[in-house]
Amino acid sequence: MEKLLEVKNLRTSFDTHHGEVQSVRGVTFDLLKGEVLGVVGESGSGKSITMMSIMKLLEENGKIKEGEIVFKGQRIDNINEKQMNKIRGNTMSMIFQDPMTSLNLLIPIGKQIMETLIVHKGMSNSEAFEKAVELLDAVGIPMGRARMNQYPHEFSGGMRQRVMIAMALACSPELLIADEPTTALDVTIQAQILDLMRKIKQTINTSIILITHDLGVVAEMCDRVNVMYGGVIVEQGLTRDIFYNTKHPYTAGLLKSVPNPERLGKEPLKPIMGTPPDLLNPPKGCPFYQRCDFAMRACKENMPPLFKIDENHKSACWLNHKDAPKVSIR
Ligand code: SF4
Numbered sequence: 001m002e003k004l005l006e007v008k009n010l011r012t013s014f015d016t017h018h019g020e021v022q023s024v025r026g027v028t029f030d031l032l033k034g035e036v037l038g039v040v041g042e043s044g045s046g047k048s049i050t051m052m053s054i055m056k057l058l059e060e061n062g063k064i065k066e067g068e069i070v071f072k073g074q075r076i077d078n079i080n081e082k083q084m085n086k087i088r089g090n091t092m093s094m095i096f097q098d099p100m101t102s103l104n105l106l107i108p109i110g111k112q113i114m115e116t117l118i119v120h121k122g123m124s125n126s127e128a129f130e131k132a133v134e135l136l137d138a139v140g141i142p143m144g145r146a147r148m149n150q151y152p153h154e155f156s157g158g159m160r161q162r163v164m165i166a167m168a169l170a171c172s173p174e175l176l177i178a179d180e181p182t183t184a185l186d187v188t189i190q191a192q193i194l195d196l197m198r199k200i201k202q203t204i205n206t207s208i209i210l211i212t213h214d215l216g217v218v219a220e221m222c223d224r225v226n227v228m229y230g231g232v233i234v235e236q237g238l239t240r241d242i243f244y245n246t247k248h249p250y251t252a253g254l255l256k257s258v259p260n261p262e263r264l265g266k267e268p269l270k271p272i273m274g275t276p277p278d279l280l281n282p283p284k285g286c287p288f289y290q291r292c293d294f295a296m297r298a299c300k301e302n303m304p305p306l307f308k309i310d311e312n313h314k315s316a317c318w319l320n321h322k323d324a325p326k327v328s329i330r
C-alpha cells in the first residue's frame with residue numbers, strides 16, 4: 001500500500017522558564033493510505049505534540065529541532081505558513097478532544113462549516129450552504145437545515161463533536177488526525193462517533209491517526225499501533241501484535257491496567273506505579289527504567305534501539321536483544 005505520511009526521527013522541544021523540554025525525542029513512523037493508526041500512551045508521552053508538529057500547530061515556544069515530515073511525497077516540515085495553510089483543512093484535518101476549544105462560540109455552526117468550504121473549496125455562498133446541510137446530515141445531525149443558524153452552545157457535547165467532524169470532512173481530507181475525539185463523551189455517544197469515523201474511512205478512504213488512551217477503542221478501530229512513552233515510540237506493530245504478542249513491558253503494563261471484562265474478577269487491576277520521566281532532563285537510558293519490573297543494569301545507561309521483531313513489529317526494550325534473559329512480560 002502507498003505511504004501517505006512519513007515521519008522520520010522527529011524531535012520537538014519547547015523553551016520554558018526552566019529550560020528546554022524535549023517532548024518528542026526521535027519519533028519515526030509511517031501511515032499508509034486508508035489505514036487507521038492508533039497512538040496510545042499516558043499524557044505527556046508526546047502523542048499530541050507529535051501530531052501538532054505534523055500539523056504545524058505548535059505553540060510559539062515549540063519547535064521542530066530535527067527530522068523530516070513527508071506528506072504525499074513532499075516534505076512539509078520546512079514549508080512556510082501560507083503553503084501549510086493550503087494543506088491544513090484541505091488534505092489534512094484535525095479534531096480535538098474538546099470541540100468547544102476549536103469552534104468559534106460567537107458564530108453559528110452553519111456559517112463555520114460554510115467558511116471552510118468557501119475558503120478551501122472556493123464555493124459560492126449558496127453552494128456552501130447546501131454542502132454544509134449535506135455534511136450535517138452525513139454526520140448524523142438531523143434537520144441540519146434548521147440548525148444551520150444555531151450556536152455551539154445550543155448543541156450537546158456529542159453533537160458538537162459531530163459538527164467538528166463535519167468541518168474536518170468539509171474538504172474530504174486524505175488525513176484525519178483525531179486527538180482523543182471521544183474522551184469527553186459518554187459511552188453511547190462515543191460508540192456513535194467511532195462508528196461515524198469508520199463510515200468516513202470507508203466512504204472517502206481517509207487515513208486516520210487516532211490518539212487515545214482507550215485500548216478498547218484501539219482494538220476496535222486500528223490497523224496498527226504506536227505505543228509512546230517519554231517522548232519516544234516504545235512499541236510499534238499491528239494491533240494484534242500489540243495485544244497478543246506484546247514485546248514491551250510498558251505495553252504489557254497498559255494492557256494489565258485496563259479493566260478487561262474477560263479478566264475482571266480473575267486478576268486485580270494493576271495500575272502502573274510511578275510517574276513518567278521528566279522531559280526537561282530526559283534519562284540517558286530507557287525512559288521506562290524507573291517503573292519497569294524487568295529493568296536490568298544496562299537499561300539505565302543505554303537507550304534501547306527499536307528492535308525489529310518482524311516486518312511490522314518493533315520494540316524499544318533491551319529484553320529483545322539476543323543475549324537478554326528470557327522472561328515473560330505478560
Ligand atoms: Fe524495562 Fe529495560 Fe526494557 Fe526499559 S529496556 S522496558 S527498563 S527491560
Ligand code: MG
Nearest residue numbers: 043047048179
Ligand atoms: Mg494529549
